[in-house]
Amino acid sequence: MGVSKKNNNKLIVQSRTENLSKIRDFVSNKASETGMSNDEVENIMLAVDEACTNIIKHAYKSFPDGEIIIKVEHNSDKLLITIVDYGNSFDPLVVPDPDLPKYYKDGRVGGLGMYLMKSLMDDIKYKTVPGKYNQVLLSKRINVAQN
């Protein structure tokens, strides 16, 4: 897309849950610049929180010093968020959609975050180069109300 000339569209944080609030603030500020509604901005913020929580827990298995790189770009009709980590590769296709009655029986949950991400964003793409990096691409159309 190459719209942003300044390098302030990128955030690099360590893989710790305490950084989730910093990640949310960053994404919320950047997504707001597109003119999207507050509801949409908050949905995008939640989707990125879920993606980063998955990276912290699964890719880095709670190792606190891994790196997570979040980049937010947009043009007039699309917001694109790229999240890169250097942890273990993780195949999202093996994560089934949530089954609440089953979770109730088991007393545990899984896949809720993945399902939320799919529901809240228009498109999600995963790319893994084993031993090198993992990348999640989240995209959302920008529909600014025309007055």
Next chain:
Amino acid sequence: MAEFSTTLVDKGNISVINLEGYLDAHTAPILESNFTELIDASKFKIIVNFQELAYISSAGLGVFMAYIEKIRNNSGDIKLTNMNDKVYNIFDLLGFPLLYEIFETEDQAVNKFKENDEVGSK
């Protein structure tokens, strides 16, 4: 930074957990310890008031799933109240209204517990 906090209030034999702030993977353990504390004290009638909760992610939703069966097996329940639309929508998206009673006000949840107590004692 106090980004999430809870307060516990006893209302007779009912315990109310008031949530405030941002409930995510970082802060979920605070709520987990509240549930553990109540269960250890055999307090199984629990209302969670979302009035001051600004944000919830799936890590927060997972906390409710983790304890609900144990609580219901002990004739208790977790009833949820005072959610704003945004938070309700996330619960709804994941199908939680099928498994949990969600009330607009805390009083409605208290009354529901009382009705159940009366039915149980007859």
